[in-house]
Amino acid sequence: MFESFSIVVFLGTAIRLAVPLVIAALGESITERSGVLNIGIEGSIIAGALCASLAALEWSSIFLGMVFGAIGGGLVAMVFAVFVLGLNADQIIAGTATTMAGLGFTGAIYQARFAATGSVITLPVLRSFEIPYLGEVPILGPIFFQQSITVYFVYLLVPTLWYFLFRTSWGLELRSVGEDPAVAEESGISILFVRFLAIMFGGLLAGLAGAHLALDSGTFIENMSGGRGFIAIAIVVLGRWNPVSIAGAAIFFGAASALQFLFQSSGSDLPFPLFLMLPYLLTLIALSGWFGRTKAPRSLALPWPSKSR
Amino acid sequence: MERVSKNFGRKTALNNVGFTSFPGEIHSLIGENGAGKTTLMKVLSGLVVPDRGNIRFKGKEASILTPSDARKEGVGMVHQESLLIPAHTVLENLCLGNRFGSKGNVLPYRKVRIKLEELRDKTGLWMKEDKLIEDLSIGERQKVGILKLLLRDPEILIFDEPTSILAPQEVADLMSLFRRLSRDGKTVIFITHKLNEVIEISDRITVLKQGQVVCRTIPEETDVKKLSKVMIGEEVGANLANSGPVGATVAKLTSVKALGVLGEKKLMDVNLVVRRGEMVGIAGVEGNGQKELAEILSGLRRPDGGTVQLPREIGFIPDDRGGEALIGSFGISENVALGLVKDARFRWGPAMLWGKIEHYVRELITRYGIIATNHQQKVAELSGGNQQKVVLARELKRSQDLLIARNPTQGLDVKATSFFYKQMMQLLGRDFQRDGTEQQAGIVLISSDLEEILMFADEIYVLYNGGLLGVNKCKASKEFIGRLMLAGESGRVMSVKGDGCHEGP
């Protein structure tokens, strides 16, 4: 089972499985850079998956599926933003509520729409295509450049976000809001506006991640987000809020899941739940400081205006 | 500025204040804490919108509602706590909120570097632009704050108590910067409550008291005594610490060492003896190991080396009243109870005797004259002075042997400050009702306010870079202690040893 080509397949699978994680984690990292910990992106992901399914089913268009998936995720994030920014509610609690609402209502809508027919939804499926020349490079080509459009989107997104964060004024302003909103406000930045945009960006990307989930598998299942929102949060921590390291951390998670598929498909009686457990344990180990200390944005998860004001 | 008024709730911060300044002058704005100095300048720089009054620049009426309005008019302010982001570099901090005229969204790092060099040639101010703010000392941070302001090339520069965190040498540098700026035709507004500096440098002086202007003058027509009279209403008191009888040792630190979270040295080889009936003053610029020393002395943390001898119960007045001393959402009773959780008299096994505690708290409220609706009022709703009284009431009970106080009078008005020191003198056994044989406590006063230490302490030490240096109180001048606070490399500490400095006993 460990022939040379299966290593290539394995790594290719790792990247494919990492895609929804990396998209959601990149969005969440931007949200967290503004000082907001949104543990409700699970809700955005599942909403994105449902909206993408409905849109793709309606117009049989993958592109529209993606667009509406992102919008669905954004709408859920907007609910979170209203609570956190408009009402200054606690971020952890509002995030929990958002996740519960996302999972509950997508389930309810799905049941209302499809349960009566009892049939499985079949959607147009994302197909991989080869990038000319690059795709022909031995080993690397099949791993990196024979993938679906979302993978290539990630290749563009990672450097763009890095440049945005560390080389532009907007990026600096975003990071300042997350570090010390009082200082940022004094510099003429509207804290709530920046945080709103950051939450919305995180929601849109989480929705896109959900759209990928639905369109990659070609169907929608209740709770199909399967905790990926929470994993994305772990990935952001593991990637230390830096887009490049986040991509690496996401591939690590993807690889762990790919390993599990590999073992399962080999037909062995190896206990697969233990492999599913592995990435979580590894994240816990990583959080314990094995890869060096992580430094969160200083005002992460703190309310603004702060309660003392 | 004409007839500016501002109320915060029922409290009047500014009442019909007029304030005028001219290009090329250094204008000192003085007054006690809470006199309205900072509020007035926040109005000018757009951080506070006044209830009434108007502002004119060069004769033209201006409406300043936000900091960016003020910026457009050429007003800039260097704040008491520099508004910088610790996790970012100097360069990033300089770029925040200032695009340096570039239209695009890319950070103008090259432009800023060039401008910084120009500024260095002109003013001598310089800071390595790639350093993280969190690695800089407080004085260096202030320089970054000043650089940030100068890069905007403002007409009016407001400095809010810039010298309170600086050692004398750094103050001198700042004063020469002021002079250079005024020579360039800028207006420098200097907020302070240190009168010597005011007389030394100002072209004009405005004194605020309780939100009103009580005096406008020039240095030639006044002196420290007169100013303090109009400022406070009475002359600055003489040294209250006419030393009393000193008793047995209550606390002793021997070659104590403390490390920071990253293993860096915070305290090195600290030796200190505190005896009953004496107040030990520890001066120094904040961030030289004060927090660690205070926590070791109060038994909150164990040293990473050396031995510590402490009494069983120690009173501790921390630096940060809202954060470390009190729980804002809790009532007075519960905040006092924080000091009673381990007290057998207020407990029955694991249970707290709330009835007894509340009775005791009511007694304290009367004894200390705490102004509150009842013993359950949330402390966040109390005034600063009353909050400090709650802390004092709680901590004095544990101070039979030893009290550690860190910047205890910060932010208190004159009345509250003198109340505090009356309590201190009583604790030392120096009030007139008691004779020296009664139970006396030892006090350690850790403060960045050198005046306060010189006025009250019996023994004086300077904490510099984690080392504790003893100072001979009789010989030491303020300038000498100031120099120690800033001593630089250890070689210099050794060299000044001859003129009155000896290692702690």
Next chain:
Amino acid sequence: MKGHDAWVALAVSLLALLLTVFLTTGALVLGGYSPLLTFQSLLAGSFGSLDSFFGVTLVRAVPLIVIGLAVTVAFKSGVWNIGAEGQFYAGAIAGVWVGLNVGDYPSYFSVPLVFLSASVAGALWALLPALMRTRLGVGEVVTTILMNFVAIHLVSYIVRWPLQEERGVFPNTDLIDESVRLPTIVPGTGLHLGFVVAVILVIGLSFFFSNTSMGFQLRAMGGSQEATRVSGRSSIPQLLIVTFLLSGSLAGLAGGIEIAGRSFALYEGLSPGWGYTAIAVALLADLNFIAVLFTGIFFGALEGGAGAMQREAGIPATWVAGIEALVLLSVLASDRLFRRLLRPRRKED
């Protein structure tokens, strides 16, 4: 002041419920269902008869109350334990293992043993996040969430491999012996002794937090960690560990009660997300232990009535998850709005 606060809390909760009913009605109308029929069937299914109240609502409420207490303990002390779900499963695993292996002893010995092992397991499951928080300064939000996933996968391993039922077909354990099961307290219904345990816990914790020195210190830590350390001279790591262990053991105990009282076996999805629902239970109760008893019953009624709702009004039971989320959102909204409305008035008195 204290009385005033209690009234505000009650008003907030009532307003939240009103808001939930309003929003749910809207959602039902949009979905093309009859709100009247829905609420009717929901009420009938949860309070309509002796059996539906004791056998359905209260039985459902038991785990929600006990886990709700676990969440309340943590949140009150300033610990964001989002990991009650995992701690519940840890307790259930330990409970079922002891239940299957305890041997033939009288139930007054073996049932407490199940409870004890479940509490210890839940506490141990919370210990790792606790140590990471106290030793390494890693925030517990992410670690407790991660531990949930570890526990869920552990359950699916255990019911498929080491503890799978005898025939080795279904992914669940064997049923525990009669002698390890909790006795029924209302004859003819499924209501078991676990409810009494829950009520005793409510009273005990309420007393512990308001009247003991340790409880006061935990509350103080929830108010301000720095002030508790500096002014209370308390060891924060110690208090944090106590909080995590107490909270974890309560959630674990809920797992043990569920095994010994209702399910008698362990299977995947034993908890339909109670660890998260319990956050809503605790918050609707404004982190008041006595109130948790009632909010737990309320959520128990919602989940208990779901079946009847699906049968009679034709609404899929998943709608209840949506309604629960609405309750939490409404609590948040009305809490913020109410307190905002009250704030200026308070300043004047």
